[in-house]
Amino acid sequence: MRFVCFTLMPYRPLDMDERRKHRSAWVVLPNELYDPEKGANEYESYIDHLVSAESLGFDVVAVNEHHQTAYGLMPAPNIIASALIQRTKRVKIAVLGRALPLVNNPITIAEEFAMLDNLSRGRMIAGFVRGIGTEYHATGLNPVFSHERFHEAHDLIVQAWTRPGPFEFESENYNYRYVNLWPRPYQRPHPPIWIPSQGSAETIDWAADPARKYPFLVTFSAHELVARYLNAYRDRAREFGYEASGDQLGWAVPIYVADTDERAREEAKAGIESLFNDYLNNPWEMLLPPGYTSLGSTKRMMKMRAALGTRPKHQSVDALIESGTALIGSPRTVIEKIEKMRDLTGFRNLVSMLQFGVLSDELAKRNMEMYASEVMPRLRD
């Protein structure tokens, strides 16, 4: 198993009563609720948290990108990656990921990753995503063209990393007379590309293609769905005529361990419930702007939603444990659940989110240390 230590960097000092007066913690939440003094402390805490992962034996530390939200304070994750490079020596650094369609010139993404790869002497992992639906409200970009822009930007970035420049690039959305990166990436042919996803069939099909074989990470889903999506990738790889390796399969999941199941549940409750109910929860119109998912997928989701009712249900810590959306319990309980997923899917990348929601520095640290000493060694290959 390869262990990734990941944090979203939520803004924890959020006034939750004020938060609940607004439809979302994204885009429309007034930024007067952000206090820079407190925010600066948050950045310091989270960077310390990630840096400590190296000495605790994690293989990768990871950050990601979201815009105009208290859910995560990293609209520019490469800035955090740059800080991490300076404070670590061995650990890989993953940006999971950059949202390609949101920028008007994807060459800047190619350039930034190439710089980071040189600064870290080849420790970068480049995640490519489209951003969640709210990102299209935050940036004003047309969600209908999101897939198309993602694929074109991906092609442009990979070519910029690998083709001798200068060369010309032409597509519907991006047109450049000169593509000629200085610097080129440190790793050859380029930093590994990972694809975090909520499991759409289109993404699985694209990532598993033999031309790419990109590691695919399923994020924040119920145990059963995670297994289904990872196996869908395996099945797709077989249809393409090869066997997917465990390195191509990843699971991103909030994890909390303590001496006993009961203690873990008590300590994790406020953090995990705030993550799902206050930070992540979004109305349909914000999460799924028209075109963000295909017409067919959207129609299927609308029918599911009609069956479930329109009001989002409160997700309790017990429900999140029960569905396997979060792994919370004694080291033994958590190991069993990870082993179960490994037996079901053969996945090897465990993206462990050990700080979530309002979970304090102190509890996050204790969680992380126990996870590193009691859980990780048992699951090493």
Add this chain to the structure above:
Amino acid sequence: MWNMEQHRFRDLETRSLHVGSGEPMLFLHGASGLPMWGPFFDALSARYDLRISEHPGFGASQAPNWIRSVSDMSMYYLDVLDELDLEDVHLVGHSLGGWIAAELAIRNCSRLASLTLIAPAGTRVKGIPSGDNFIWDPEEAVRNLFHDQAFAERMLSHAPTDEEADLALNSRFMAARLGWEPRWVNPALQRWLHRIKVPTLVLWGENDKLFPSAYATVWRDNIPGCRVALIPESGHLPQVEKAAETASHILAFLKGK
């Protein structure tokens, strides 16, 4: 009684409602898709040969990948006018349809006799934002269309069938394709409105929460001889909320044209 006609053009099939007799009138609908029949259309079709054509990508009409913007859509409708060989057309557009009509007219007015725009999208007044109908929840979106909430209540009391919901989603996707970015506006349009050389009437509900009626000034100031009338106590759909009044404005304007 009106007929639903299928129209085949290039590789795509669209629907249109066709009724009445007289000089040709083409109605271009807004972002919600093909409008429900009502007294407004009764009044127009009593005097004109009225076509209400469903835009490609809306409702049951196919979405071609060669229509990516309102400018593409306006070129498509210029082709349609050629194909149907319509002359001296009274072009009427509401909201998104008004924007399409204006883009068509700045390109080529030669088949038009007049232009009527009801709360058209396509322009803006900086500092007076439009409503964000893509972030409104479904109930808000209906309520914000009307001044008189009785109309909203009536619309909300009807639960759509699965088929209606699917068609509405098609329309929503195509509306986003055309109007998401920049939101409901073409910053260049205002610069070319002077090219509209046919008599033009702009109508606006005074209490429009989607496109504030202050936007009417842009049209008035840039189209030569443009007439503007505000409809009191009406939201974004004066042709529904004040059907008779809106229709009589149009009929009076067109009299003798």
